[in-house]
Amino acid sequence: MPDLLIRNIHPMGLDAQDILIRDGRIAAIGTGLAAEGAEVVDGKGAIAIPALVDAHTHLDKTTWGMPWYKGRKGGDLQALIDNERNERRAIGLDVHRQSMRHAIRLVENGTGHIRSHVDVDTDHKLTLLEGKLRTRAALKDAVDIQIVAFPQSGLMVRPGTYELLDEALAMGADVVGGLDPSSMDRDPKGSLDAIFRLAGKHGKPVDIHLHEYGELGSFTLEEIIARTEALGMQGRVGVSHCFCLGMPDPLRVGQLMERVARADIRIFTTGHPSAEVPSLQAMRAAGIKVGMGCDGIRDTWGPWGQPDMLHRARIVGMKNRMRRDDELELLLDVASRGGAEAMGLEAPGLAIGGPGDLTLVAGETLAHAVVEEAPRPLVVKRGRVVARDGVLALAGVTMP
Ligand SMILES: [Zn+2]
Structure with a gap:
């Protein structure tokens, strides 16, 4: 692959380079x-940010498109879960x-890394994972x-679910998931012990959906912290949503x-429309590594969302009552470099020697780029142009 030279861009909104x-x-x-011999692209004065x-997400x-x-x-929650499991086949x-x-x-909106949960259950078994593994390979x-x-x-x-999760991890799933060990599984010790046992067996990290509110969620979170520390899993455990950290106490x-910061547990937040969420500013101030995600987009659960991390950053910003430019820059960091760091990836930002993953965004400043709803002019993955002006540009791959 030839070198890629992008001229006339403003890295992180700074002077043209x-x-x-x-x-x-x-x-x-x-x-x-x-x-010499490089593919040269004119950045036309756009701002460059890390992917x-x-x-x-799910x-x-x-x-989308159906x-x-x-x-x-x-x-x-149980009604929403049951509705989806029963409707998947019926709606095709x-x-x-x-x-x-x-x-x-x-990708067209500038995303270079995705952490996607996949349902593993005794009705669908591993068929949903198989579909997603094909997508991962294609892209x-x-x-x-x-x-x-x-x-x-x-x-x-x-x-039967434990055995399916075990098989899913052997087939190529990267992370062990979990769901509300106390309120859904009604057995926090059994559920968490099983999750951490799978993580140990396969040498993989953990990411647990925790919708539990208030003192029940806090209790479960304390149990997660205790296992993380006892098993030396610091930096390899994530909690998604973690609504209990949004309680008014x-x-x-x-x-x-x-x-959470001491145990180096990562928190993944989505600006959920139906719940109090932990304060992004408070989490970062406490030293917690935080990632952000779109969660479900236009699914059987809800009609909301767009497959676009800047759209999600705006939702999270409104949910966290952000207005100032420095707050919008924090949002952008969590939606890019910070999210990669929370996922355990190499995340130096736009730096010499760092990954050649970047996207150009429209706007006069970084803060302006967060609120500006405009197609991304250029998306680059490992030095390859993969999308231009909001349209995929990858040989042999088309939108189904
Ligand atoms: Zn989720």
């Missing part, structure tokens, strides 16, 4: 760069096709996809955040 990417990594940043990172759930889904239900939700649509739109030159084997319908309450929340 060129960036040279060689062998997939940033080889030089400066003015008037030259490289956007969707650190929490590529196996979206109805007929409008009319069967959404209200009700509690083909996971490979749908995850391609979802992931390609994320390997455009985006890195981490797959979390996720017991969406429960682990302890559905015998600053003293208790402050103490919990300190303990």
Whole structure:
């Protein structure tokens, strides 16, 4: 592959520079760069940022591009879970096709890394994982996809799920998932011991959905912290949503955040529309590594969302009452470099020697780029142009 030289861009909104990417990594940043035989692209004065990172989504759930889904239900979490499990086949939700649509739109919008949970349950067994593994292989030159084997319908309450998760991890899932060990599984010790046992057996990290509120969620979180420390899993455990850190008890929340930071547990937040969420500013101030994700997009659960991390950053920003430019820059960092760091990836930002993954964004400043709803002019993965002006540009791959 030839070197890629992008001229006339503003790295992180600073003065105009060129960036040279060689062998997939940033080889030089400066003015008037030259490289014989390189593919040269005019950045036209756009801002360059590291690739956007969707650190929490569900590529196996979206109805994007399908007929409008009319069967959404209200009700509690269990009702939403059951509705989805029962409706998947009835509405013809083909996971490979749908995850391609979802992931390609994320790439077109500048995303270079995705962490996607995939439902593993005793009805669908490993078929959803298989569809997503095909998508990961098809898009390997455009985006890195981490797959979390996720017991969406429960682990302890559905015998046979543990064995399926074990098989999913052997088949190529990268992370062990979990779901509300106390409120859904009704057995926090059994559920967490099983999750951490699988992590130990396969040498893989953990990412647990924790919707549990208040003191119940805090109790479960303390159990997660205890296992993380006892097993030496610091830096390899994530908690998604973690709504209990959004409860209106600053003293208790402050103490919990300190303990989460000490155990180096990563928090993945989505600006969830139906819950109080932990404060992004408070988590970062406590030293917690935080990632951000689109979560489910237009699925059987809800009609909301777009496969675009800047759209999600705006939702998270509004949810966290952000207004100032420095707050918008924090949002952008969590949606890109910070999310990669939280996922355990190399994340130096735009730096010489760092990964050649970047996207150009429209706007006068970084803060302006967060709120500006405009197509990304250029998306680059490992030094290869993968999308231009919001459209995939990858040989042999088309939107299904
Ligand atoms: Zn989720």
